[in-house]
Amino acid sequence: MLNPYKNKCPCGSNKRYIDCCLISPKFWNRILDRQKIATSLRWKIIDFATSTLSEETEEALCAYFQNSYSKPADIPDEQMGAFIDWFIHDYQLPDTGSSVLGLFFEKRYRLEDVERFLTSGWLTSYNNCYLTIEINPGYWLIVQDIVTGEQFLLANPELSEMTPPWSIFVGRIVSLGEVFEFDFIHHTLPPTAFSVVKSTLISTYENRQLEFNNLSYRSYMQHFLSPILPRLIDEAIQLDDLLPTDAFHKDLLPYKDFFDWLCVSFFDENLIDKPADFEVIVQELTKTDTLDKAFSSWPGDFTGNTEELESFLSWLEFIDACMVIHYGKQPPFDFSEKSQLLGLEKPVLPTFKPLAITRTKINEESQALEKISSVLHNHMKNRYPDKQIEAAILLWQHYLGVTNELPDIRKPATWAAAVEYCLIKLLSLPITQKEIAEEYAVSSSSVSRISKIISSRIDLDSLDKSSFLR
Template sequence: MKNMKSGCYCGSGKKAEECCYRDASVVDLTQYRFDQAERELRIKLVDFSHRPEIQAQLGEAFYIWKNDPELSLADLNEEDIDDQTFERFFDWFIFDFKLLDSGKRLLERFYEEYGETLSDTERTILKDWMGNTYSFFEVEDIIEKEGCYIRDIFTGEVVQVKDSSASNKLSRMDIIGARLLKTGNNVYFSGVISVYPQAFKTLIIDFVSREFKEYKKTFGRKRTYQEYLKDWGYLIGQYIEDIVKKPRFLTSEGDELVFASAIYEISDYKKVLNRLRKIKTLNEISGGTDELRVFSWITKGKHKLSGTIELEKDRLTIEGYSLSLLAKAKNLIERKLHGLVTHREDRIKEFESLLKSPPSETQKIKKLPFGVKSSSELDTILDEYYDKWIDTPLQILEGKTPREALKTKKGREKLEYVLRELENVYQHAKERGEPYYDVEKLRKKLRLE
């Protein structure tokens, strides 16, 4: 076994005492031995995978992993496969792929042939790895320069992962695809992790729910979720890849899904409010104040929520989920409020833009909003906005204000989700150098610390 003067297990090339174990006073020697054994085991596995009869199966394995019926094996040139793609594939090949000549996974075959020659520590690690699966997680918390806490979006299990580099790149509420490897008392990421915005969570859960049912129909009802992930889990990644390459999201009417809004300046608040209340397809959400009143807009005859209309002292904002719905709402408002509103601008944001991974480097605010002269002024504006926000009825809270939502368990759960989503949005805004707000202030105001 290597000692503290040896190269660190992380592969940095530095001595262990100068790298991950530089604070020798707190070194867990048992964990250190596990980490060293893990590194040596990885080397042995890679060497084993280079055997000619195994290398000969790489092409067919890649064809299966890509799940692309149009892919020709002749197209698999190394220069066409980027490093991250190959690393993701090779991780799957090592842990999940069933070798074509034996029907066994590479780890199982390695254990059969070399298990007796391994140390007790290596055998313990290998047995843990053999039951391992690739899964998807939601980032619960970040431990600076150390790692993160993540929750499996399917099982709800929370795990602490040791990975200092990930703590710099991930944000709370991010959705990640990753394989976790247990080594002693620690858990590490294996290979490349894929990071997705929160918008992917529902898409992934819905896809897995459908596929798991198909899996059990194919292989038997007694098949477990872990077996599904082991056998078909790689399809989840390909499904997401297809979304990113060819994103197309439609409303129930068949229109392209976008986040569309129209902003109007109003001339007489009371008259506008009275006329809005007379429109049959609008439903005023209870709890509003003269600072902000919200109306849900129901499509006539279909009883479907088509968008919202927000009324403030000096402006009215329409929000809808397609260009056609926005056009209908604008026509309605301009007819019913003729002479009371003046159109100022439309804002359109494609849903595809929400599916792009955010940059990882933290930056200072590059550009302040129009009319704001300093960061301190921006902080004041945001503080004032969220002071009002906690007493503003929200549709996602079923018409309750955040303060009112605190009174019930269900309300607190929904409010916590809203706050976590805000944290995720503002964290990525911060990373892009855009204006952001410290959501911890909201927690303090709501006494949720």
């Protein structure tokens, strides 16, 4: 199933399901809840490995780092994630021949039913290379297996906001039911590396096929290449493989060094020197229409074939998105006319926003979460058990995650009272709206109004009470 995400939504909206009901609060929040459960389970697995397999962990450290480190505490932070991914999934324990993950599931180590469901495919997961072909910022990305073309919808609000189109990921994806997520990302590369990555994967597979008849590509990736793939890609990539210069016509060539650095540094900033006039160029390309004019005149006098021009256009789309997301260029350039000019059927790019804006929203959300959570705790600590206080705070966090615009919290007590009242309705507790208003010294009408605002974004009847009292 190479293109499973084009189906129309059954609600009759005539939109795709992934653009309609999937991202509605009712369904999307369930996906985010699954992510939290999966994240918690990863920590259970790591705790299992470090607490019951201490000797095996030290042996694995020596094997992975070639005796450079002998204890987990010695590993640099930037290398810890890659080691854990390899140790849990790919390292074969000496006595059993099983992976750490396999042994964990065999012992059913404190697993709940929902954890078993969400992780049923983890044992067969493997590192692979994926091209980002579509993005809905704030929600999801669709990535495509570079060799087979198989597509996966990844639920990741933050990653979708900071990933330029056509980025390449080297990592492991795992299932969350109908969607997927990255378990770990080893490398990110610009689209300029697509050809060398694909040819590396195909050539190594063909070489292995000579040894094993009827070896499928999936089996090859899972059993042979996954443990070494990150290092293989690292060794295969050369500086020239990352340069976008082939896509430039005369109006873009004056900025060659800047765009070379932009693409190369996306993978490894140590491979190339940063241009001396970097800040000056950033100001020119983000504060004027110079770059948009250069894009408008592209492809100029290029005479390449359609396949080459399609690749080059993807590189330019990547560059423009990088300028928007990381350097604040506004507005993004509309490449749809270029696609039509070349006769290409490419997805319309989303409207990206600068990270400065999206990160500011995250910071504001954190402040709002902390402010109301503090008021809730102070008013509920002598009247509710800890689990219900945690449930109220989780409900508030839930609301912040689904609302399009942050609320104006000039009176925190009113919002806290409304959150508690929503919890009361969710749990069917025998407490009146008037009692809540008196507790927080606010008007009953304000509690009613704000609770309706919260309920308009969260369908309380659809929520699983147990997930708020876990």
